[in-house]
Amino acid sequence: MKFISGSIVGKKIWSDGLFTLQVDAPGVDPFEAGQYLQIGVQRPDKHLHRPYSVASPHGRVLDFFIVRVDDGRLTPTLWSLTLGDRLDVATHAIGSFTLAHVHSGDDLWLVGTGTGLAPYIAMLRSSETWERFQRVFVVHGVRVANDLAYQAEMAAYSERFPRRFKYLPVTSRASVEGALQGRITTVLSNGELEFAMGAAIDSTQSTFMLCGNPDMLNEMETILVERGLQRQTHKQPGNIIVERYW
Numbered sequence: 001m002k003f004i005s006g007s008i009v010g011k012k013i014w015s016d017g018l019f020t021l022q023v024d025a026p027g028v029d030p031f032e033a034g035q036y037l038q039i040g041v042q043r044p045d046k047h048l049h050r051p052y053s054v055a056s057p058h059g060r061v062l063d064f065f066i067v068r069v070d071d072g073r074l075t076p077t078l079w080s081l082t083l084g085d086r087l088d089v090a091t092h093a094i095g096s097f098t099l100a101h102v103h104s105g106d107d108l109w110l111v112g113t114g115t116g117l118a119p120y121i122a123m124l125r126s127s128e129t130w131e132r133f134q135r136v137f138v139v140h141g142v143r144v145a146n147d148l149a150y151q152a153e154m155a156a157y158s159e160r161f162p163r164r165f166k167y168l169p170v171t172s173r174a175s176v177e178g179a180l181q182g183r184i185t186t187v188l189s190n191g192e193l194e195f196a197m198g199a200a201i202d203s204t205q206s207t208f209m210l211c212g213n214p215d216m217l218n219e220m221e222t223i224l225v226e227r228g229l230q231r232q233t234h235k236q237p238g239n240i241i242v243e244r245y246w
Helices: 075-080 114-124 127-132 151-160 184-189 192-197 214-226
Strands: 003-015 018-024 036-042 047-053 061-067 086-090 107-113 135-142 165-171 206-211 240-243
Touching: 003 061, 018 086, 036 075, 047 061, 047 086, 047 114, 061 075, 061 114, 107 114, 107 214, 114 127, 114 135, 114 151, 114 206, 151 165, 165 192, 184 192, 184 214, 206 214, 214 240
Parallel strands: 107 135, 107 206, 135 165, 206 240
Antiparallel strands: 003 018, 003 086, 018 061, 036 047, 036 086
16 A cells, blocks of 8 residues: 655644544545545554545545544544644545445435544535535434534535535434434434425435444435335445445
């Protein structure tokens, strides 16, 4: 694996331990929104790195949406980085969680928990999303209000595309104004999600991309299959595309 040395040119702290790093890394090969890159640092004994979905389209400056794991090997170091510090970035991105693998539907549902929002930020910033889909729905599940990020950007899309875009946060541990309370799977099952979005899930026009907590992914897939949707496979197109990153 080949790495280049990038420079931290921006750091946005959303809450304690939840942050976005902007890295100037001009040598990264072109990639598709939704793919991921390895980022890391050199230690005296070894190079520590792990994959992160890029929260921006390909460009000179790349965004990485990260949550600090206090006993983790890498994220405490990433959290400590400041402007001007160096960060190694792989030159080549991989992953199939991209719009190129979405084959059907007028309505695109982007459902994620925690930092699973990252690939969707890249997609929303890409013209392909708005050229291909009539409506885009973003559902972001978190525990509490402080875990919500990119709120201003979501509001900007709502203003720019009032008939085509809808953003809905779902908080599991606290009541938050403008959000549904509970788990994403619960508000889907009881009808609250579709009511809040003002849109019905339809196997002929709805495509779901799912990213985040494994339990959410498994339960969402089960519910959606029961609703008539089909998971995408290498051999058969479908309208459920899943990204599993842990």
